[in-house]
Amino acid sequence: MKIALLGYGRMGKAIESIALDRGHEIVVKIDEDIESYSLNKMEIDVAIDFSIPDAAYKNITSCFKAGIPVISGTTGWLDNYDKAVEICNENKTGFIYASNFSLGVNIFFELNKKLAALMKNLDEYDVKIEEIHHTKKLDAPSGTAISLADQIIETNDRKKGWDLESAKENEIPILAKRIDDIPGTHIVSYSSKIDDIEIIHTAHSREGFAKGAVIAAEWIKDKEGEHSMKDVLSSLLE
Structure with missing residues (x-):
């Protein structure tokens, strides 16, 4: 080719x-x-x-x-x-x-959609997304983090959008960190007073x-x- x-x-x-x-x-x-x-x-x-x-x-x-x-x-x-x-x-x-x-990230997307569907009616859990990338990445949040948020919003009627770090109650907060030599890590967390549920994808290289x-x-x-x-x-x- x-x-x-x-x-x-x-x-x-x-x-x-x-x-x-x-x-x-x-x-x-x-x-x-x-x-x-x-x-x-x-x-x-x-x-x-x-x-x-x-x-x-x-x-x-x-x-x-x-x-x-x-x-x-x-x-x-x-x-x-x-x-x-x-x-x-x-x-x-x-x-x-x-x-x-990344094939792994696209499997992660499918897990994210499944988890969002399971959690949509559990009001005691709130969701947030964290992404970590190298310092040369130009955009924040990452496109992957936005895709994860959009998938959750499609399922969760309580969330109408996302915001970088300062989200309102009806938005998903996305925390973007920039650290040298980190190819890409994404964490989706559901937290309640009782426990936390997380799914994580960590890239080891490009x-x-x-x-x-x-x-x-x-x-x-x-x-x-x-x-x-x-x-x-x-x-x-x-």
């Missing part, structure tokens, strides 16, 4: 290593203005975007217009998500966005994120439309 890397920071380099190990070829690494590249003249099977929020929308839609499916793990640009999906569909190509491509992104790229090749990591995970677990 011929891959274009959009963003060549630490995640881009990790994805490159995993992709090469799985027998793929990196045909271009774009860490600057994507419009200076003639994508439609390149032989590219899929693009993997781990760029920055300000560049993500242009990166992703430029690939769609060239008929290239995209895997994107860049957070902080989702105000333009629906427009990106429209452009994807107009150009009959494929798209997967995920706040986290390898899990990179491997999941490459597996998603392998899956999306030759597919059209908007898909999710749940679709990828379901195919792996069949």
Whole structure:
């Protein structure tokens, strides 16, 4: 498979290593203005975007217009998500966005939804989310923490939103910590006067994120439309 890397920071380099190990070829690494590249003249099977929020929308839609499916793990640009999906569909190509491509995290998402359903009518428990990442992570809270909160809100009628640290009674508080060399930890806690219930995902390296992104790229090749990591995970677990 011929891959274009959009963003060549630490995640881009990790994805490159995993992709090469799985027998793929990196045909271009774009860490600057994507419009200076003639994508439609390149032989590219899929693009993997781990760029920055300000560049993500242009990166992703430029690939769609060239008929290239995209895997994107860049957070902080989702105000333009629906427009990106429209452009994807107009150009009959494929798209997967995920706040986290780690297969372990996507299993964690499924556990989070199940636990939220079990806890929704237990008023004595209140829920909070904590996320810990390295100091170079630009956004806070993490996209993964927001996804966890959104899943809980869909199930729990008592929670109408989330807030970073200073949440109201009907919101989920998210505590974001930045510590050197922490790839990513997420904790969902339900607390009462009697006891606490927690689920935790701890990443030990970026390898899990990179491997999941490459597996998603392998899956999306030759597919059209908007898909999710749940679709990828379901195919792996069949």
